[in-house]
Amino acid sequence: MEPFQPERPPPPMMEIHVVAAADSPEFALLCWALRSSPVVGLDAEWKPNRTIRLHHQDTVGGGDGVPAADLPARSFPTVSLLQIACRVRRRPSDPVVGDSPVFLVDLLSVPLVALWGPLRDMFESSSVIKLGFKFKQDLVYLSSTFSANGCDPGFDRVEPFMDITSIYHHLKNPTMGKKHPKDTKSLAAICKEVLNVSLSKELQCSDWSCRPLSEQQILYAAADAYYLLEIFDVFQQKIITKAAAKSQPSPPGQNFIATVTEKEIISESGSNKLFTECCESSDMLDDCLSNNVRRHGEKIMLKESDKKPRTSRRKEKKQSSGNAKNKEKLTCDEDWQGPPPWDVSFGGDGSPKFLCDVMIEGLAKRLRCVGIDAAIPFLRKPDPRQLLNQAYKEKRVLLTRDAKLLRYQYLVRNQVYKVKSSLKNDQLLEVIETFQLKISEEQLMSRCTKCNGNFIQKPLTIEEAIIASRGFQVIPDCLFDRNLEFWQCTDCKQLYWERNLS
Secondary structure (H helix, E strand, O other), X not given: OEEOOOOOOOOOOOEEEEEOOOOOHHXXXXXXXXXXXXXXXEEEEEOOOOXXXXXXXXXXXXXXXXXXXXXXXXXXXXXXXEEXXXXXXXXXXXXXXXXXXXXXXXXXXXXXXXXXXHHHHXXXXXOOEEEEOOHHHHHHHHHHHHXXXXXXXXXXXXXXXXXXXXXXHXXXXXXXXXXXXXXXXXXXXXXXXXXXXXXXXXXXXXXXXXXXXXXXXXXXXXXXXXXXXXHHHHHHHHHHHHHHHHHOOOOOOOOHXXXXXXXXXXXXXXXXXXXXXXXXXOHHHHHHHXXXXXXXXXXXXXXXXXXXXXXXXXXXXXXXXXXXXXXXHOOOOOOOXXXXXXXHHHOOOOOOEEEEOHHHHHHHHHHHHOOOEEEXXXXXXXXXXXXXXXXXXXXXXXXXXXXXXXXXXXXXXXOEEEOOOOOHHHHHHHHHHXXXXXXXXXXXXXXXXXXXXXXXXXXXXXXXXXXXXXXXXXXXXXXXXXXXXXXXXXXXXXXXXXXXXX
């Protein structure tokens, strides 16, 4: 069975170049693109830093281990991959390349000394607009990585720079200026709202230091940088149409320019070419764009204190002086200990129930597909105690990829499990095997993948489905001549139909 959802256009084919050597054609193409691009999108990936705090020993590995005082000082993560999406301006004599190539630079194999100069020039060039999403942390880690490999002092500044969050708030409220709400949206949420593109964050916490990168990792990394350019296009087009409306009043009855919407901007064919030609042909539009970049843009400046990892002595002292009994329970054991809260021998009802945190919401849908009760957090950005409180009250096991949550599992005994797999299908198999779930044929697609509700047990006919869908869903005409049965969620009223495989 499949839910009815509006058909979305497929994402554009990205032109991806993996740069793995300084003497490769891809590296030469990257250096040319950095010199030929007025706008670039930037992102970086690194291996998640999962450290376990020592509580009761002064040594690592017990009494015969290495003294804690001899451990290396805390350092920033090493950046493994740098993503650069370029909006290039080509001349007839330039290399044959698309308008928006994406370069994935393998910092584990490319000599950083060869890359340092071209990157620094691009970061500091006043003629290149740099785009990113909360990029300061990425720059700190990049600077640390390059400094540790003979490129001292790393990177100090990036300007002009535009954060995608600033662009998003300008699109929503042009009069806001640089004052933004404290509750900022994620990049995935911004892409969905501005571009109507679903940007998966499933691989965000995967191990980016492993080689070779999987195809899914390559597409994920390229998309993070590529869609920064697409969002900037919407921002740029809004400026162009606003300037054009002021300089050339629309003919009577034709007010298209003044009423163009963000979705119409995205759906226009050849929009990037149109933007570039308009900007190149009019000094007024260039000035308008420059003024808006100055108004909503910023610069990232790293101080010496930014380049040194911070440690909170007050926090360390507070944690070390806590209750000894609770300390004993603050373990980071990632293996499932059991029994689960639904165990009948401990007063449970025998029905497995899970709570998937925001990092693995995709796993919740797959668990629902096989008939398992899988909820998601009530709040969009819950703190650890709110998550654990929901799991405790609903007698669920909290599934997470966040190792930090394991520190709180003493609050809810045997109700936190860290999922080790990074891909959704592998996560589903891991949960089924770990908790020894029994999946029967009757359970398959017995729950709504949208809201976790149950289906109406009796199937609906096409006539009943049409009545149920009025004002809620549109049933495709191609289904009317088929002898299909429909199911409806008892909670959210979503309609499902069974695919005919014959």
